[in-house]
Amino acid sequence: QKEVEQNSGPLSVPEGAIASLNCTYSDRGSQSFFWYRQYSGKSPELIMSIYSNGDKEDGRFTAQLNKASQYVSLLIRDSQPSDSATYLCAVDSSYKLIFGSGTRLLVRP
């Protein structure tokens, strides 16, 4: 059974801080990794894709991938209350994505 694990949280950080969200996966053959943001009552929204080892930055978001250790992380710099949401990690598996159960992030004003 291919799995994606995330700490459910909540992860609470003060406004302006860096939020660090982590994800581990079991399938060594996975090549594509995604982070989604889901606000309460809404559908998931793609915020980052990463395909190779290292860091990928997009605005306040940085995705980090380490295939040898089988983990993916998402850093959110200068966290804002509007970043409060559940963040889902997803890993490709033969035309499907395996989703983690998500980490709930709370940014305190």
Place this chain on the structure above:
Amino acid sequence: SQTIHQWPATLVQPVGSPLSLECTVEGTSNPNLYWYRQAAGRGLQLLFYSVGIGQISSEVPQNLSASRPQDRQFILSSKKLLLSDSGFYLCAWSINRGDQPQHFGDGTRLSIL
């Protein structure tokens, strides 16, 4: 650009009634299509996916079925709803390649009474 439409946004149905949820994608051809269910406070459960017209793969055996009558249309159905079918139903599409992200519709919140 591509867009995905899913309707209705909310639905309240009695136990034992039938169900039909529809999803259409615009702006792309031969997409992969997916149906998920999300119970309150829980993760995404993949129900069905399709890589082409008439090709449906089922992930979880249950009283739901899916059909893809046209290239960009995906339908989720049930003949008799159960209380346990309540949840947030999400349709998603991706480019027809194995390493692509999925893009979600706005979802249908289904309540069974």
